[in-house]
Amino acid sequence: MVLKLYGSPVASCTLRVAVVLYEKKIPFELYPIDLQKGEHKVPTYLEKQPFGQVPLLDDDGFVVFESRAICRYLEAKYPNQGPKLVPASSDLKATALFEQAASIETANFDSFAGKVAVEGYIKPQFFNLPKNQVVYDEAAKTLSAKLDAYEKILSRQKYLAGDELTLADLYHLPFGTNVAAAGCDLLTSKGPNVTRWWKDISSRESWTAVKKGIPAGAIEFD
Numbered sequence: 001m002v003l004k005l006y007g008s009p010v011a012s013c014t015l016r017v018a019v020v021l022y023e024k025k026i027p028f029e030l031y032p033i034d035l036q037k038g039e040h041k042v043p044t045y046l047e048k049q050p051f052g053q054v055p056l057l058d059d060d061g062f063v064v065f066e067s068r069a070i071c072r073y074l075e076a077k078y079p080n081q082g083p084k085l086v087p088a089s090s091d092l093k094a095t096a097l098f099e100q101a102a103s104i105e106t107a108n109f110d111s112f113a114g115k116v117a118v119e120g121y122i123k124p125q126f127f128n129l130p131k132n133q134v135v136y137d138e139a140a141k142t143l144s145a146k147l148d149a150y151e152k153i154l155s156r157q158k159y160l161a162g163d164e165l166t167l168a169d170l171y172h173l174p175f176g177t178n179v180a181a182a183g184c185d186l187l188t189s190k191g192p193n194v195t196r197w198w199k200d201i202s203s204r205e206s207w208t209a210v211k212k213g214i215p216a217g218a219i220e221f222d
């Protein structure tokens with residue numbers, strides 16, 4: 001049975017999972033959850049996702065939520081399909097550097113890029129709410145300092161965990177794209193290595209397809 005991805009076609013966390021499905025060409029169907037209508041807070045959904053958030057993956061009755069956990073599940077279930085996005089667990093050092101990169105994204109990028117994206121793009125664009133300039137400026141300032149460290153790391157290696165693309169790089173795509181939509185150009189102005197890395201990952205075929213919109217119905221890949 002084709003994987004069921006419950007989520008919003010415009011929500012960052014849903015798109016984080018979608019890009020991995022496209023990258024690895026794993027057939028799936030998006031079951032849209034309308035956040036503006038509160039479909040993520042109805043009892044039947046809360047039964048599966050007690051926090052009332054998207055996305056959620058249903059694999060023939062097995063349910064897992066949290067976007068990064070879903071991505072790890074997909075890589076573990078389909079290790080030989082498409083690019084390998086997590087190092088082999090037998091490679092202790094590569095695994096440690098992957099875990100480091102994954103933590104860098106959650107600790108040093110996600111919340112700051114998320115605040116910039118929410119204030120500068122998501123609130124005005126989708127909820128008709130004004131941008132809180134103070135929150136936006138503070139988050140952009142912190143993000144800028146964090147990206148100085150990214151610049152150092154990426155001056156020594158191609159991707160965040162080493163010279164191979166991993167899930168840790170792909171995790172940045174939704175908020176990174178929304179940061180630009182929020183009028184913040186840090187990912188292309190901070191330094192040559194951040195710019196090179198960002199252009200590389202954000203121009204991947206998978207992300208280009210996801211940004212165009214996820215079609216209704218089951219999605220099969222050639």
Ligand SMILES: N[C@@H](CCC(=O)N[C@@H](CS)C(=O)NCC(=O)O)C(=O)O
Nearest residue numbers: 011012013052053054055066067068
């Ligand atoms: N850590 C979670 C965050 C999920 C999340 O915040 N989802 C948002 C959409 S991007 C949501 O459902 N927001 C509605 C809410 O929290 O009520 C993940 O990565 O899946």
